[in-house]
Amino acid sequence: MSSTRERRQRELAAARAARQAQRRREAHLRQRKRVTVIAAVVVVAIVGSVIASVLLSGGSDDNNEITSTSPSATQTATTPTTSALPAGQTSKVGDCVYTSTGEAPSRQVSLPTAAATVNKNPATMVITTDQGTITAALDADKAPCTVNALRSLAEAGFYTDTACHRQTGGADAGISVLQCGDPTATGTGGPGFGYANENTEGVNYNRGVLAMAHSSQPDSNGSQFFINYADPTADGASALAGGYTVFGHITEGLDVLDKLTSPGIEGGGSDGTPASKAQIKSIEINQEQ
Numbered sequence: 001m002s003s004t005r006e007r008r009q010r011e012l013a014a015a016r017a018a019r020q021a022q023r024r025r026e027a028h029l030r031q032r033k034r035v036t037v038i039a040a041v042v043v044v045a046i047v048g049s050v051i052a053s054v055l056l057s058g059g060s061d062d063n064n065e066i067t068s069t070s071p072s073a074t075q076t077a078t079t080p081t082t083s084a085l086p087a088g089q090t091s092k093v094g095d096c097v098y099t100s101t102g103e104a105p106s107r108q109v110s111l112p113t114a115a116a117t118v119n120k121n122p123a124t125m126v127i128t129t130d131q132g133t134i135t136a137a138l139d140a141d142k143a144p145c146t147v148n149a150l151r152s153l154a155e156a157g158f159y160t161d162t163a164c165h166r167q168t169g170g171a172d173a174g175i176s177v178l179q180c181g182d183p184t185a186t187g188t189g190g191p192g193f194g195y196a197n198e199n200t201e202g203v204n205y206n207r208g209v210l211a212m213a214h215s216s217q218p219d220s221n222g223s224q225f226f227i228n229y230a231d232p233t234a235d236g237a238s239a240l241a242g243g244y245t246v247f248g249h250i251t252e253g254l255d256v257l258d259k260l261t262s263p264g265i266e267g268g269g270s271d272g273t274p275a276s277k278a279q280i281k282s283i284e285i286n287q288e289q
Contacts, residue, residue, distance in 0.1 A: 082108040084192055091193075094118030096145035098193045099219065105192030106183040106223075112152040112193075118144045123151070123287035125210075125248060130279040131260050134227075134253035136210055140287065142199040143247040146212060146221065150247070151285040153191055153223055158183065164278035166271070167261060169229075173270035174236030175205065178261055179213055180280055181224035190222035197221065197245050205240045206231045208250040208257075221245060229261045 087102025091111035096118050098111050123138040140147040153159065164180035165187055182189035196219045197212075205211060205228050213224040227250070232240060250257065263275035 082106070082192075085111065093148055094144070096148060096195060098145075098149065098195050100193050101190070101220075103190070103192055106189035107156075107158050107191075109153060109156045109158055109191050112149055118148050119287055119289070120144045121288035123147050123285055125150070125154075126284045126286070127253075128281040128283070129256060129260060130281065131276070132253060132256035134250055134256050136248040136250045138210075138248040138285070138287075139199065139246070143245055145195050145198055146245050146247040147285070147287070149191075149195060149221070150223075150225075150283075151287060154283040154285045157282075158191060158223060159280050159283040161282075162280050164260065164274055164280065167265050167274040167278075168271045169261070169265065170270040171233065174239060175228070175232045176207075176230035176261070177226040177228050178257070178274065178278060179224060179226040180278070181213070181222075187224075190224065194220045194222055197243075199246050200242050200244065203246040205237060205244070205246070208254060209246055210248040210250070211240075212245040212247065214244070227257060229257050 082104045084102055084104040085100035087100055089100040089111070091098045091114045093112055093115045094117045096112075100111065120141045123140045125136040125138050127134040127136070138147045138150075159181065162180070162183045163185040164178050165182055165185040166179035167177070168179075169176040179187075194214075194217070197214070203209075207228055207230050209228045211226055211228070212221045213226055214220045214222070225247075226244075231237075260274065260276050260278040265272040266275045
C-alpha cells in the first residue's frame with residue numbers, strides 16, 4: 001500500500017515538473033516572439049527615419065531636419081556674399097507663387113520674374129557633370145512651377161560648378177538617390193525663396209526619376225533636387241509617396257548616373273557624401289515657347 005502511494009506521489013510530482021517545464025518553454029517562446037516583433041518595429045522605424053531625413057533640405061539649421069544625420073561636406077562650402085530679399089516678398093507666375101524666405105541665397109539670384117502665365121510646354125534639362133552628360137525630359141504640364149523655378153536658377157548660373165553633396169543607398173536607406181543643387185555642398189543651401197509641392201500623386205520614384213527635396217516647412221521647395229539611381233524598396237516607396245514633387249525623368253545618360261553613384265558612399269554606410277565627388281559643371285533647361 002505504501003509503495004503504491006509513493007509511486008503515485010512520484011507520478012504526480014513528475015507531472016507537475018513536466019507542466020512547469022512546458023510553461024517555461026511557452027514563456028520563453030513568447031519572449032522570443034516579443035523581442036523579434038520589437039526588433040522588426042525598430043528596424044522599420046530606423047528605415048523610415050532615414051528615408052524621411054534623406055530628402056529634406058533647407059536654408060538654415062532651424063528649418064533643416066537633415067543636419068543631424070547629414071555628413072560633413074568634404075568640399076569647401078561657399079561663403080555667402082549675397083543679400084536676402086525681405087521675408088514674405090512674393091513673385092507670381094501664372095498660378096505659381098514664389099515667396100522669399102528672408103535668408104540670403106547661396107548664390108545671388110532673384111525671385112522668378114513675375115508673369116501672367118507660366119509656360120507648361122515640354123522642356124529638356126541637360127546636366128553636364130564631371131562624368132558626362134545626363135539629359136532629362138521635364139514635365140512642365142504637371143510641375144510647371146518647379147520647372148519654371150529651375151529654369152530661372154539654371155539661367156542665372158546657380159548650379160554651375162556645384163557638388164552633389166549627398167548619396168543614399170542600401171537596404172537600410174530604403175531609397176537610392178543622389179542629391180544635388182546646393183552650391184554650399186552642406187545640404188542647407190538654397191535660392192532664398194520657396195514654393196509649393198506639385199505632381200505628387202500617382203507618381204513613382206523609380207530609377208531615373210527626378211524630384212525636389214524640401215525641408216519640413218510648408219512650401220519649401222527651392223533649388224535642391226534628387227535623382228533616383230535605383231528603384232526604392234517597398235518601405236522607401238511608401239515613405240516617399242505623396243511627399244516630393246516629381247518633375248522629370250532621365251532619357252539619356254543613365255550610364256553617367258551610374259558612374260557618379262557606383263563608387264558608393266564615403267566611409268561606407270547608407271547615407272553620406274558620394275565617394276565619386278560628383279560634380280555638376282552646368283545645367284541648361286530648354287523649353288518650347
